[in-house]
Amino acid sequence: MKNVIGGALSKLDKQSVVTAYRRQAPIYDIVFGVLLHPGRIGTVKLINQTAQGRVLEVGVGTGLSLPRYRKDLRIVGIDISDDMLRLARQRTREKRLGNVEALLNMDAEQLQFDDNSFDTVAAMYVASVVPHPDRLMREMQRVCKPGGDIFIVNHFAEDGGLRGTIERRMAALSHKLGWRPDFKLAPFMAHGTLEILARYREPPLGLFTILHCRNEKPAAVAAEQEAAAD
């Protein structure tokens, strides 16, 4: 993996990377599919250990994680790409996943769910892709019950060291994924009132982090939502 990324970038300037993509896009899609898979699987494992009731997966993509959820959970998946959702739906049908309640084409910054609709919300590689991460944070907290679990899987930038070097090399590739390689954890978390319960580093190379958070809704907001619901 390191050779693919490092080798490609050390020899090529940015412009020729774009050209190379055009030629090798299918291969790179597979490579990045493999890169992102462990984070998804790791998150579902964590969810399966504790979750009850209804789970929202934001950025469900082609639904790779769907067959792994506990069968007694009710899964709702959303994504901005209807092409990917079609594949997810196909997977749901073929594997007869009765626990997948719905797959919807929706904007993560403007969720069309009522307040407190979900016991668990998971954002899979979404945080650094959406134009307004603050809106994503607000919406996840809104649709998740107070005290519910919020999982965030993402690449968060770090300074220096091996990871810093890899990140700088990956920067030129990031446009392919729509990543912001300089996306940092602290400013993102400052948009909300989540309490981080645990952090997990995921392979490959620990590039991706799973955050397990508790949805600490400020009392004022919770009361406002209660009043609005009446």
Add this chain to the structure above:
Amino acid sequence: MGMAMADQPAWQSVDPKLLEILVCPVTHETLSYDRERQELVAVKARLAYPIRDGIPIMLREEARHLDEPAPPAGT
């Protein structure tokens, strides 16, 4: 065994439990399911969200305004 049931699309009818949590982002009203047109309708917002290949398209730019006629089938 069970072949016919397997072919039954899950979204031939919308799960009522899902309709309980789906709301219009503008008016926060609950949506109603129009089986005939395969749409989720927000009456106050005057918007109808299409369901394509079993996937509700909950994007405002894809929604039909209720004053506009529904597009004829097959176009």
